[in-house]
Amino acid sequence: MFIRILLGGIVASLFAMVITLSIVNTGKTKDLDTRLVKASKQIKEQEETLQKLEEALHAMADKGKGGHAAAAHWGYEGEMGPDKWGKQYPTCAEGKSQSPLNIVGPFDKSTTTLKADYKPGVLKVVNNGHTIQVNVPPGSTLKVGNESYDLVQFHFHRPSEEQIDGKPMAMVTHMVHKSADGKLAVLAVLMRESAVQNRTLWSIWKNMPAKEGPEVEVASVSINPATLLPESMAHYAYDGSLTTPPCTEGVKFFILKSPIGIQREMIDSFPFKMNARPVQPLNGRKIQAS
Numbered sequence: 001m002f003i004r005i006l007l008g009g010i011v012a013s014l015f016a017m018v019i020t021l022s023i024v025n026t027g028k029t030k031d032l033d034t035r036l037v038k039a040s041k042q043i044k045e046q047e048e049t050l051q052k053l054e055e056a057l058h059a060m061a062d063k064g065k066g067g068h069a070a071a072a073h074w075g076y077e078g079e080m081g082p083d084k085w086g087k088q089y090p091t092c093a094e095g096k097s098q099s100p101l102n103i104v105g106p107f108d109k110s111t112t113t114l115k116a117d118y119k120p121g122v123l124k125v126v127n128n129g130h131t132i133q134v135n136v137p138p139g140s141t142l143k144v145g146n147e148s149y150d151l152v153q154f155h156f157h158r159p160s161e162e163q164i165d166g167k168p169m170a171m172v173t174h175m176v177h178k179s180a181d182g183k184l185a186v187l188a189v190l191m192r193e194s195a196v197q198n199r200t201l202w203s204i205w206k207n208m209p210a211k212e213g214p215e216v217e218v219a220s221v222s223i224n225p226a227t228l229l230p231e232s233m234a235h236y237a238y239d240g241s242l243t244t245p246p247c248t249e250g251v252k253f254f255i256l257k258s259p260i261g262i263q264r265e266m267i268d269s270f271p272f273k274m275n276a277r278p279v280q281p282l283n284g285r286k287i288q289a290s
């Protein structure tokens, strides 16, 4: 009997110990759980930071290569074509003020005056894998009303990205300007086939690299971008975007009504058979005409 009571006591106290231990353990487990949650949160945060760093590094690498690496990320057809740009450059797909446009009336009246004051300079031309681009030395400006923009570069698209009444022209020159506070204005000069030779275009065509590569400076050739403008600055105007990734918006677009001429053989020898983004939805924007 005594032994049974003793055993019972031992069993009871063992039971009590087990319960006490398990309570303590539950407390410890809870504590451990909280610590685990905290740790996994920290790991996740570190992973995110690492990913951001990696993205930044990629961007820096692209810049370091002078934009050449970027050429691999987008193009004008297939898996890298314009309808896929949005995957890597969201504004291209989600933006509501994209370029280029089909220029079709009715138009609002444009009262903006355009005055180009372009200067001659040594020819610097680059094939960046997407277009032929001429980099312009400082000193050439475009006055848009009272605002002054510096001509930074101009480049070509074949066919013209802009359409007039649903039709593209053979090619277009985009004169890209930047204001002191970083705003962009593009002057589009449409080009149609003509027998007349434009000597400036000829100089550029003769010296442009057929393959993607670094900028070529042709010390013996001076060109004046003014010779690529028609006589009249009559234009269409609207607010748009870059027509290439990242498709940044807030770009003022002016499309001159008068085209300039380009010879058939030059159109044919342009190294890019097709480097025009399709026209984009108007999304309620108003096109102005001077």
Ligand SMILES: [Zn+2]
Pocket: 155, 156, 157, 174, 243
């Ligand atoms: Zn362009």
